Structure formats: C-alpha cells, structure tokens
Amino acid sequence: MEVYEDIFAKFLAKKGLKLTQPRRYILEEVFEMHTHFNVEELYDRIRSKTSKISMATVYRTIPLLLEAGLIQRADRSEGRxxxxxxxGHPKHIHWVCKNCGALWETDFNSLYPALIKRAQDLKFKPxxxxxxxxxxxxxxxTNDNENQSDEK
Amino acid sequence: MEVYEDIFAKFLAKKGLKLTQPRRYILEEVFEMHTHFNVEELYDRIRSKTSKISMATVYRTIPLLLEAGLIQRADRSEGRxxxxxxxGHPKHIHWVCKNCGALWETDFNSLYPALIKRAQDLKFKPxxxxxxxxxxxxxxxTNDNENQSDEK
DNA sequence: TTTATATTGTTAATGATTCTCAATATAAAG
DNA sequence: CTTTATATTGAGAATCATTAACAATATAAA
Structure with a gap:
C-alpha cells in the first residue's frame, strides 16, 4: 500500500468515512500526475482507464484530499x-510570467525557515x-527592450 | 487628483483607453474600502451612491485595475x-485559519529581501x-486539546 | 439476515463571470 | 459647430464550473 493511500485511509477512518474504489482511483491518478491539474483533466484521465467514476465523485473527493493534506490548490487557470x-513535492514557489505565461517552480530553500519562524511568532500552525x-x-x-523608452 | 487616479489615467492613456466617469466611481470606491472585497460588494457600494454604473462595467474594470497594479487578487471566498x-498596502502575507476562518495579515518584513534576491537569481522581474x-x-x-490524544 | 449509514451516478440547479449588441459618449480633425 | 472613427456603456442572454438533490447501491456492524 502506497504511503498516500495509508494516509488517506486513516484520514477517512477518523471521520467515519470509507476508502472506496472510486476514491482509490482518484487518489492513484492524483499521484501519477506530476503537473498541475484541474478536475476535468483528472476525471478524463481516470475515465480513460475505467468507467467506474463520475465527475461528481471527483468534485466531492477534492475537498477531502485537500483536508487530508494530500493535495493543495496550485492556481486558477481559464476559470478553473x-x-x-x-x-514528495515540498511546498514551493510558483513563478508565473505575465507576458508569455510560462510557469515554473522552485522550492522555498532559505525562505522556509524564515516563514516558519514568523508563524511561530504568531503562534500559527501552518x-x-x-x-x-x-x-x-x-x-x-530581454525581448522587450523597446518598452524601456518611456522609463523616466 | 489622487495619486491612484493619476496612475490609472496614465495607464489607460498608454493603452488608448479613457478614464470615464464609471471607471472613476469604481476607482474611488476601491480605495475607500480597506478590506477585501468581491465584485458584487464593490458594485453595491457604488450603487448606493449613484445609479450610473452597471455590474458589467465593474467586471470589465477589474482586469484593468489588476494590470495597472492598483489592486491585487486577495483570495477566493464563497465561490467569489x-x-x-x-x-499604501505593501505586499503582505495572508494568514487564514482553516478552523475558525479568521484571516489576518502581516507584512513581509524579513522575508521580502530574501524573495527579491531569489527573483534576481532567476532573472525574474516580480x-x-x-x-x-x-x-x-x-x-x-488551544481549544482543540482533545485532538492531541492521537499524537504519536 | 437486518439495520443504519455512507457512497455513488445521474441529472438538475446555482450562480459567478463573460459575451453580445445596439445605443451613447468621446476626442480628434476638419 | 459638424463629421468621423473609435471606445464605452448597460441590459440581458449565454457559459460553464461547481454544487445540490435524490433514488439506488454498497458497506460494515450487530
């Protein structure tokens, strides 16, 4: 049993909920994808492997995975x-280029301890x-040198 | 003329757009509110002062204000x-309690230089x-001591 | 079995945001 | 003061992601 499955099972049990087959499919797929995903993409990928899943169940499972700390909200793109x-993906920073739309990620590194200390000062459990x-x-x-002209 | 009005006017002019009356109402109200707001709240507040405004215009103006750097997305609450x-509100950190929903803010302080340095390393202009x-x-x-029992 | 409860899929409803379009304002140029 | 070209607006319709309702089914305990 994968570690995430174990975590999810325990999380559900604590709430009197069950780790059912559809929830297992969702969980597996979530951890097979190594990019940001929206609900429909997730649904489609599971659907390509089995028909024993519905959109509603995926939508219903997302908040559970969030609460269990297994996924996190990454961003919002095209209204989704x-x-x-x-x-295995420590908290990180998302860098988004407003011009070309490129997105990449770095980890927190030196920022992390500072942020944690800050949280401690506030007695906040992040x-x-x-x-x-x-x-x-x-x-x-670099490509935008023509726009430098109106600099004061 | 307020400084933000000046900024917005220049921003619009550069794009060949105009600082019209409805846009002025929106701008004023945005800077009179010192809390997070959603589009409907903004619309209602302007509406209580004048009827010369429509929801569509508010929705249309939000992306302009974002692009002009006069507002920023704060969070998403109740689907909005x-x-x-x-x-006057330097970039800051939002702290959200997942239990009671409390939200407060602190500034970046020591985190800011570290983040800027990081951006420089990446040649990224934040x-x-x-x-x-x-x-x-x-x-x-503190109120949740009963949940401490299942700590390993 | 029986019983109580959680879960699911289907489908409909909701509701924020975006789009359409005809009417109007605006600014520049004669 | 016109004319002209373009930007803007409000009203309402359309979109579309997300939620809710509900009846059928699975599940686990007794």
Whole structure:
C-alpha cells in the first residue's frame, strides 16, 4: 500500500468515512500526475482507464484530499481551479510570467525557515503555504527592450 | 487628483483607453474600502451612491485595475474572487485559519529581501506577490486539546 | 439476515463571470 | 459647430464550473 493511500485511509477512518474504489482511483491518478491539474483533466484521465467514476465523485473527493493534506490548490487557470499533489513535492514557489505565461517552480530553500519562524511568532500552525510570484521572466524582459523608452 | 487616479489615467492613456466617469466611481470606491472585497460588494457600494454604473462595467474594470497594479487578487471566498487595493498596502502575507476562518495579515518584513534576491537569481522581474498561509490559529489550537490524544 | 449509514451516478440547479449588441459618449480633425 | 472613427456603456442572454438533490447501491456492524 502506497504511503498516500495509508494516509488517506486513516484520514477517512477518523471521520467515519470509507476508502472506496472510486476514491482509490482518484487518489492513484492524483499521484501519477506530476503537473498541475484541474478536475476535468483528472476525471478524463481516470475515465480513460475505467468507467467506474463520475465527475461528481471527483468534485466531492477534492475537498477531502485537500483536508487530508494530500493535495493543495496550485492556481486558477481559464476559470478553473488547479491542484497538485503534495507528497514528495515540498511546498514551493510558483513563478508565473505575465507576458508569455510560462510557469515554473522552485522550492522555498532559505525562505522556509524564515516563514516558519514568523508563524511561530504568531503562534500559527501552518498547513498549506501558497506563494505565487507574478512578473516578467528574463526571456520576455530581454525581448522587450523597446518598452524601456518611456522609463523616466 | 489622487495619486491612484493619476496612475490609472496614465495607464489607460498608454493603452488608448479613457478614464470615464464609471471607471472613476469604481476607482474611488476601491480605495475607500480597506478590506477585501468581491465584485458584487464593490458594485453595491457604488450603487448606493449613484445609479450610473452597471455590474458589467465593474467586471470589465477589474482586469484593468489588476494590470495597472492598483489592486491585487486577495483570495477566493464563497465561490467569489476577492481583491484588495494595493497603494499604501505593501505586499503582505495572508494568514487564514482553516478552523475558525479568521484571516489576518502581516507584512513581509524579513522575508521580502530574501524573495527579491531569489527573483534576481532567476532573472525574474516580480510584480504581484501572493503569499497565503493556511493552518490553525493559536486560539483554535488551544481549544482543540482533545485532538492531541492521537499524537504519536 | 437486518439495520443504519455512507457512497455513488445521474441529472438538475446555482450562480459567478463573460459575451453580445445596439445605443451613447468621446476626442480628434476638419 | 459638424463629421468621423473609435471606445464605452448597460441590459440581458449565454457559459460553464461547481454544487445540490435524490433514488439506488454498497458497506460494515450487530
């Protein structure tokens, strides 16, 4: 049994809920995907393997996975929420280029301890950390020299 | 003329757009509100002062204000996006308690330079920074001692 | 078995956001 | 003061992700 399955099972049991087959399919697929995903993508991928799943169940399972700390909200794209699994993916920073739309990630590194200390000062027990930085990537910045003209 | 009006006017002019009366109403109200707001709340508040505004215009103006750097997305609550104005409110951290729903903010302080350095290493020109930490606040943590029993 | 409860899929409902379009304002140029 | 071209608006319709309702089914305990 995978570690995430164990975690989810215990989480559900504690709430008097069951680790059913549909929930197992969802869980497996979530951890087979190593990119951000939205609910429909998740559903489609499971659907390509089995028909024993419905959209509603996927929607219903997302909040459970969030609460269990197995996934986190990543961003929102084209009007849809996107998620990513967490295990093996330490909390990280999302960098989004507002010009070309490129997205990449780095880990927290030196920022992490500082943030944790900050939380301790506030007596806050952190759970999900979501850090997104939007701006212009180096590539677009280099190609955009014509816009430098109106700098004061 | 307020500084934000000046900024918005220049931003619009650069795009060949105009600072019209409805846009002025929206801008004013945004900077009179010192909490997170969603589009409907914004619309209602303007509506209580004048009828010369429509929901569609508010929706249409939000992306302009975002792009102009006058507001930023704060969070999403009850299925709605929420925003906040930026001027005079330096980038900050949102702390959200998953138990009682309390939300408060602190500024970046020591985290900020580290993040900026990180951006420089990546040759990334940051613009919007959005840091949300979800977890349990000290108050809920203290009241929840019965849950400590299953700690390993 | 029986019983009580959780779960599911289907389908309908909700509701925030976006789109359409005709009417109107605006600013520049004669 | 016109004319012209373009940006803007409000009203309402359309979209579409997400939720809710509900009847049928699975599950686990007694």
């Amino acid at each position: 929420e996107r998620y990513e699994h967490i295990l 759970d999900d950390i979501e850090l997104t930085v939007k701006g212009i990537c180096w590539k677009c910045n | 996006e929420r925003y906040e104005h930026i001027l 613009d919007d920074i959005e840091l949300t930490v979800k977890g349990i606040c000290w108050k809920c943590n």
